[in-house]
Amino acid sequence: MASAPSLRRRRLVGALKRLRLDAGMTLAEAGEAAGFSEAKVSRIETFRFQVSGDDTYSLAKALGASEETANALVKLARSAKQRGWWHDAASEGSGLGTFADFLELESEAREIFEFQETLIPGRLQTAGYAAAVIRADLPNATDDEVDRRVKLRLDRQSRSSAPLWTVVFEAALEMPVGGPEVMCEQLDHLSEVAKRPGIQVQVLPKRSRGHAAIGTSFTLFELTDGATFAHIDTLTGGLLIEDSAQVEIYRKARLGLQAAAADFDGSDTLVKRARDNHRSTP
Known part of the structure; x- marks a missing residue:
């Protein structure tokens, strides 16, 4: 049986068909x-x-x-057969599954927006926080498996250069993932990375009376070839949204x-307040 076409190839064919x-x-x-x-x-x-670059x-x-x-x-066509860096991680037993599509989009994005209701975004996590999240998700995972997945997450951070704009619900700052020490380290890190060029962090206060994506964490990828994809977190790796009408709903959200959300200064205040609350926890 032939294998399913790669995401890059699906993107290419989808773009050509839309043009037609x-x-x-x-x-x-x-x-x-x-x-x-x-x-x-x-x-x-x-x-x-398999369409070539010249035919494309x-x-x-x-x-x-x-021309652009x-x-x-053409660039997409010529990369359609290439293996991304994450395939090596998959071969080492990280069990990427559909998350490989997420990593491909992240590697080729020109801009990323992420909303998280319950967690700090993966690209902004510390090693200690990431390990605690992975252990909660996979309670039967071995130490080696947890270490491999943490390494993958840190590799993502070193390889991802696209500008990131994230909105995090305030409750995610308060959840004691890994305990007070882990949370203090994580929130200090979040406050610091928010000052870096290309990273914007906003916090959505709990006092908000509902919001445009209640109950749904999601990521929007604006790609260099002009396409936009939405990705929804699920327990089985995530759901990729390709339909333009559905993607537009996430754009509006x-x-x-x-x-x-609070402005950048107000968001930093909320992050530091949450950190101080964790620090005062026995």
Whole structure:
């Protein structure tokens, strides 16, 4: 049985098909414009043909793509067969599953927005906090497995350079994950990284009367090829949202969360207040 197409390939094919539909072209018309047969375009769109970078450029331009978009899709086509750094982690037993898609998006994003209701975002976690979260998620995990997963999380932090804007619900600051010492270290770290270029941290106060994503933590990825994906956290690794109409719902939720959250100075005050409360815990 053939393996499922990679996320990169799904993104490429999806982008080419959207260009064709937006141009109002049939498969035959798209093929004629690009100098391909109708069957070739059909095989591309049904994942029966691995489209090359040159063919991608020809087809994208024939479908009316700008030079910038066409070049971005060529880059995507040429990387579709490449293995990401996280595949080595998977082969070592980290059990990535569908989280590999998340890591691919994170590695290729030009901007990331993340909302977390109950946890500090993974890219901003300390090793101690990450280990405590992993042990809570996987109570039967061995020490070696926990160590591998913590290493993966720290590798993500060193490799992720896309600007990150995060909104964290205040309750996530108060949950004693790992105990007071771990939380104090984590919140000190959160306050510090919020001062770094490219990282924006807002806290949504508990006094907020509901919010635009109540009950749902999610991440929005704005990619270099112009695509946008949403990712929802689940117990089994997460759900990827690709449909543009559904992604737009998360875009609107982002705006609502940013508007409802405290400003940056007020957010830092809430982080430090939570830290002091943990510090005073026996």
